[in-house]
Amino acid sequence: MKFSENWLRQHVATDATRDQLAAKLTAIGLEVEDMTPLGAQLDGVVVARIVSAEKHPEADRLQVCQVDAGDGALLQIVCGAPNARPGLVAPLAVIGTQVGEITIKAARLRGVESNGMLCSAKELGIDADASGLLELPDDAPVGAPLAGYLDLPDAAIELKLTPNRADCFSVRGIAFDVAAACGSQVATLEATPVPAQVDAALEVRLDAGADAPRYVGRIVSGVDASRPTPVWMAERLRRSGIRPVSLLVDVTQYVMLELGQPMHAFDRDLLHGPIGVRHARAGEALTLLDGRDVAVDPGFLVVTDADRAVALAGVMGGADTRVTQATRNVFLEAAHFAPAAIIGRGRKLGLHTDAGHRFERGVDPELPRTAIEVATRLIIDIAGGAPGPVTEALLPAHLPQPREIPLRRARLARVLGLQIADAEVERILRALGLDVAANAEGWNVTAPTRRFDLAIEEDLIEEVARIHGYDAIPTTLPGGATRLAAPVETQVPEQDLRRQIVARDYLEAINYAFVDAGLLDTWQATAGAVPLANPLSAELGVMRTQLLPGLVDALARNAARQQARVRLFELGKVFAGRAGTEPGQHPAPVETLRMAAVACGDASVEQWGVPSRRVDVHDLKGDLDSLAALSGAKLEYRAAQLAWAHPGRAAEVLRDGAVIGAIGELHPRLQQALGLDHAVVAFEVDLAPLRERSVPVARSLSRFPSVRRDLAFVVSQDLPWEAVARTVREAAGEALRDLQLFDRYVGKGVESGFKSLAMGLILQEDSRTLTDREVDAVVADVTVALQSAHAARIRG
Structure with missing residues (x-):
């Protein structure tokens, strides 16, 4: 999860410095994998407009620009950026400004005076793009400090989240953990319902059972989708690793990053209705936003328009109903899809999307309506339009419900090895957004629906431990007797x-x-x-x-x-x-x-x-x-x-x-x-x-001599020795102590298709010496058995 530090601080106020904030996040289990400072030194960098740009008389790749820096006088600046042109609004570092390791001074470049420097994003430490000047919106206030205009300095922070912390795939979700760790509170979310101004609506049907128990939609009519994305929104998206595309798309991405609820925007004029969610049919195909044609099976969920698949639910929208800058009426979607219905679907098609990443791990089922209201407000504030009523389809029996979990005071102390004051326990849990009710033994805690990872008492103990601080838990050696496990004699290790x-x-x-x-x-x-x-x-x-x-x-x-x-x-x-x-x-x-x-x-x-x-x-x-x-x-x-x-x-x-x-x-x-x-x-x-092995038992060796008889039989060449050996052992009985195959012969003297097997029978008894008659009887029994079972004959 990548996000802007300033954006996070808007949701939770804290006096912690940037380094302290990063250390706190890592200490509570949200490991900071990367932190990139942005715009750290921008004093003296202002918003400026290029009034004219002429070719340098002595250099083909340089231009002599007249630049308005907002003070009424034009500055002459020599610039080599390929995108420098009249009318472009770009950052200007005036004389005396420190840009990276360079202090800007008045200079002569190929005989032409230059009084400042027009800057790229990389030179300012804002982005890695060094291909040209950082292009600012045409309505950017000329002469205003760039830092204030772009909400800088800032930092792009990237967290390495474990799969169980799906609630932290949003800025607001992270804010709850920061509030608990820093002793503050999460700011109230501005999500006042936007009243309907028109009656435009689409019917919604749910036909996927528990896989899609909630779907919320809303039409906003008469929007100006060609309006540019505001700088503040575009910068927050960019610092979160998402490239701004267009206003309507950027709004859905912004809401997803802020709240954790994936959204999608359809062009209303390309829909017929009703809107539905169902399992895909075998071989059903659709074209996705990235242009690829995919075939799906009943393991996928699809969003349908008049039963025509128009989006891959929880993964990616379809190209046929996408919004463009020409869109005038937009249908906003926010839904809850069960993780089991989304897990692995994107990978099966070679896709990895932000929406799929979140739905696979679990999204708060109570968020869709809030996300619709926030997105509606953003759209009408920026691009105008008249919202219709919110349409919601709901299957309450299939929605996850809040869980009440008991937390015992004695159990908490026993597991952690220290006593934490009741007030501190309650502060931690409430700061995390949990409902807490005290009782004689401790507390009854109700986890919010966004916290899929909280189900049992041990989960709450872990929450208290990580926020209170693992370093505050004393190190003690375990007590009690150690149980020694005796080796099992009947098994080979x-x-x-x-x-x-x-x-x-x-x-x-x-x-x-x-x-x-x-x-x-x-x-x-x-x-x-x-x-x-x-x-x-x-x-x-x-x-x-x-x-x-x-x-x-x-x-x-x-x-x-x-x-x-x-x-x-x-x-x-x-x-x-x-x-x-x-x-x-x-x-x-x-x-x-x-x-x-x-x-x-x-x-x-x-x-x-x-x-x-x-x-x-x-x-x-x-x-x-x-x-x-x-x-x-x-x-x-x-x-x-x-x-x-x-x-x-x-x-x-x-x-x-x-x-x-x-x-x-x-x-x-x-x-x-x-x-x-x-x-x-x-x-x-x-x-x-x-x-498996039997326990060894001592036994004396026989005092009586063993007798060996060597026999050679001609048998079919396809007959395995294992079958011959089994027949010999059965016929010889208990007197047979060992059987050795010492020769196998095929060739002269043995007809084609047959082989000669020569074996040694070792016979012995524990109570007496075997007589020749007994040995001969065993040999005879073996011979008869082999003849009967395998048509064997003694080799002459």
């Missing part, structure tokens, strides 16, 4: 998992929990995606459903910067909407903590002792198995078809028969879509089952 995977040459990445919806669509991972109501940008519009899209995106950025070998991991939450949610309900999404890793490039760092080879799924499987080993788990892998993975190079990850994630190589089409030149392998698993 997250930090241990981090250390383990870092030891295997991975770097940790931290990505946003929200991603581009288009990226999820590329990954075919949009199922259950939760859209954000107020995204930071269009590229961060939905909550992530997987870690891998963001992690691979980070890998791609590194690879694009000549990093040939990249290995990243991330621990973070993914989000999914709750199934079966009824319309109108917005339950919190389901959050799942996961771990993911990605790798590309060589399997090991380049060195002379190890042959170079590309990282593959088996390398990543080893890394994942090492993580599982921390909990004593043995993971299983089952071939699967995954949307993001290469066919035949992907598997589901299981623990104790339950799927906990997936591992594989990225699909070639996905790699191409993401701009990756090399194969990328990745895994993503739920963290909770990966961390």
Whole structure:
């Protein structure tokens, strides 16, 4: 929020200097981000008019001007400004005046005397424009001090506001905080209703329910829109970062900055009526004030004229009904739109407007009528005209209502750690514009409708604390016993998992929990995606459903910067909407903590002792198995078809028969879509089952020897080892202590389409030595099971 210091002081009187005011604003939470002094040294600068301007005889770019400074005599001044011309009213620094670092003296320029200097805005420290002389209105009083005419000196102050302080997006809203901090009161707002002089009116209809519960309009007939914007108004707009455009537009901007209520002006002669507010229809289009054609959907609100969309409600007006200097009858609009109906709509179209910025954060629902009256008075005072009656459409059930909040004296003292006098508490709250009623325990406080951020007792305590001064709150150490949290033995600490995977040459990445919806669509991972109501940008519009899209995106950025070998991991939450949610309900999404890793490039760092080879799924499987080993788990892998993975190079990850994630190589089409030149392998698993571990139990080793039997079976080449291993374990029973695959052979001696798998069965019992007959029985059971389940045969 940017505003003029003098404008603020008009609303709240304070003896604080400029620096003290800035310090106070920052101390109460309204951080002063920038403060630019304007017109600090203008003694001796007056309003002057160029009577004549002739070419300098010795310089093509200079003119010899005769200037009227209001004292009856003409001054000869040599000027090089391109816009110097007869009749121009501009600032003149007379001899002896200090302008910046220069003291103006009589001089001869290329042989011609010059007795002063005509000035640009930059030379005077008013603006950054140095393209020519500062052009003043033709009716500016010649000879008058420029400082008095332009209300200088002044300062442009810019605040960095937090989203909860929507009430401070206006000069008057800031004034309440300044009044509370400086011990003064906010001046009464001059908003006396302007009586109607004509019957001209337009009917207003509301068809958007709670999204648009109030709409106020008024026709002002017979205005002279060609009248220039008064200097005082134009300067306040300019110092607030808004370029003056034309009178009617400038009035609506001025009211928005002063009160915080966005407004819009329509050319009444281009409207047919009635005026309405409704949700847009799918594919509906309109042309905005900036000339762009946009197509909207039912998520937008539109202002309509005879059901024709003429403005994007809460964001920007339409070009077809805009006011111009030829406008003679104007229809003023001031409405209340719910923040949820405006949030993100402008960004969806690539727009950012002052009106949208305010409506997204919340505008006082009681302001529209006041804004209409203030704007009406400004227009008729400057441009004449006859106002019609104020037309208001209202849905009272959908308007926010003032809230009464209890504030307990004991609670206030306990939280802040000090006693604040009752009179001071009441002064602070009343200065902020709150209604205060004392009771035995403290106060009942009613927050005004402009303070959306005040809802509970803690909010009031925060208000008292920030105005009283955080530096006045004593620093004390917390008391009481400290509770020590015992480590959970049944879970592997997250930090241990981090250390383990870092030891295997991975770097940790931290990505946003929200991603581009288009990226999820590329990954075919949009199922259950939760859209954000107020995204930071269009590229961060939905909550992530997987870690891998963001992690691979980070890998791609590194690879694009000549990093040939990249290995990243991330621990973070993914989000999914709750199934079966009824319309109108917005339950919190389901959050799942996961771990993911990605790798590309060589399997090991380049060195002379190890042959170079590309990282593959088996390398990543080893890394994942090492993580599982921390909990004593043995993971299983089952071939699967995954949307993001290469066919035949992907598997589901299981623990104790339950799927906990997936591992594989990225699909070639996905790699191409993401701009990756090399194969990328990745895994993503739920963290909770990966961390689970049983409490270790001591057990003596068997005193009896183990027996190993090596078997080789010929099976179909498409049969995964995981299926074979599962069948062997089921058939061998409890005697099987370990199963090792030590050879896989395809070639001579094995027919095409088949493979030979050689495995070692380690058998052992705790209570006795296994006999040859028992071992042979186990081998026979395994052989029969493999033959039955997989048509396997013993290799000869």
